[in-house]
Amino acid sequence: MSRSDITWHVPEEDLRAYTQGELTPPRLWSADTHLASCARCREALAAVSDPVALDAGWERLDAELDAPRPGLVESLLVRFGVADHTARLLAATPVLRRSWLLAVTAVLLMTVAATYSVEAGATPKLFLALAPLLPLAGVALSYGPTLDPTYEMAVVSPTHGFRLLLIRTVAVLTVGLGLNGLATLALPTYGLRALAWLLPALALTGTGLALTPRLGPVLAPSLVGGAWVALLLAAQVTAAEHATLAPFTAAGQGIAGAVAALAVALLYLVRDRFDSAPAHVPFSGGGAV
Template sequence: MTGWHASDDLVTRYGDGSLPEPDAWSLEKHLETCGGCAARVSRAVRETAAGVVLAEVREAVLDVPRTAPAAPKLAPAPAQTSVPSVRPRLARVLWAAGPAVRGAWLPAVLLVAFGAVALAYGADFTGARPLLLAVAPVVPVAGVALSYGAHADPLHEIAAATPSAGLRLLLTRTAAVLAVSLPLLTLAGVLLPSSDAPGAAAWLLPGLTLTLASLTLAGFVGCRTATAVTGGGWLCAVLAPALAAPGGRLTARLSEQLSYCLDGAAAQGGWAAAAVLCAVLLAARRPAYDHLEQR
């Protein structure tokens, strides 16, 4: 609970239904932790015409048990332990994490990580680390695309109507995607044999920046288009020069391109500056996410 409380004008406009949806959602979220403001809003609603009708309905409902026959007494329910409460909590966590973590995206991340290790040690492929570093920054971007929107979540319309929807829900699911992909792919990079490619952790900042860029661009063009632009742009930047290299130099050219994009203080500093810029733009355009990916 913070020191902020709803003003009288805000409470009055909420009671008569004239408060805009984003402001109403923010107020409702505040009421979850502030009993004083909740009591003021309740009084404001009761003073409206709708409040009078609701009061009459409430009195009619409360009068029913007085005239209705008494219901037979039932045996007391057995005391519940704390174990069943774990399941609803786990269900809420999985819903907030998003369809990507619950669905096929997680096996895909495992396939990328273990596939790179298998290529390096099973097939003696020397280009396993450069290939992993080229693909790794796109993995969390793809996870964001698969975790938010009506195309991925059958309950998206319901979730989008809650006070916790919009940018908050998008960031929650993005954090779940990053929490899975970042450590797993970095560990796979550490296990791979060293080569001329950058270190195993060199992709972390670019991967975070590409994810933030996708979220920022999603406020303009939608989540799927934004992730396709950022992820596709990265793959074209690192893979196109390698594929155009003369015969037999694919791995060497890919390592050179990755070193140019990921290695060194200048490259990492550029990615850090881009991440900060994307975060600022994301915060500035927060209202645009209240109706993101809604039909």
């Protein structure tokens, strides 16, 4: 239909009701269809519209269309009282994705299966050696421009970089230690010996984080993980046959606990360096909140 064929136009009172959201069907449907093809009525609509209200409406529409849809994890966190921005940072943690969780679960299952293959009464060395490295690796992979989809947002955020780091670390440790704990339940015959990974895990993770401002988020955990492997190899060489490795004895557990406490203290002392350190450090937010 050409413009010359249009003999009916939307009445002015309907246009006013249309702009105020008060026009009801079926007149609303007729107005919508007519406005799409009638320039004259669109001009009349603009004349009776409140420019401020119209602009505000478009801004609300744009904001609604551009707003990211929260996922299941983010929605659950918000439901449990976590702030929106904190829930977004937690939900975007790369190592909390399904692929990482499935990989960690598979590694733990294979380690538990390998533990069952050793002779009865022996210490689950492979499980105890591997379990502390998983939280360290998870924390190391939870930030940085390569894997973190919210890295740019974190860099320009006014939130203290140390706080952002702790948010991610708590999330990773909660999930990582939880998975390790479930794997430990699959080794009931070892009793408390199967929990000997916990203090070393905290010590390795804390040390890796404390060294990050100076060494960077890749080198620091890599050196800490390498030192742990070297320590286990040295303990294996010097230990008697079927003996418990030194890191998993009572004395070794005490040392691991002390190292974890010292690492936490050092991490607190260097907390401000997460805002002023070079670009290779995970976060450099604008300031504390």
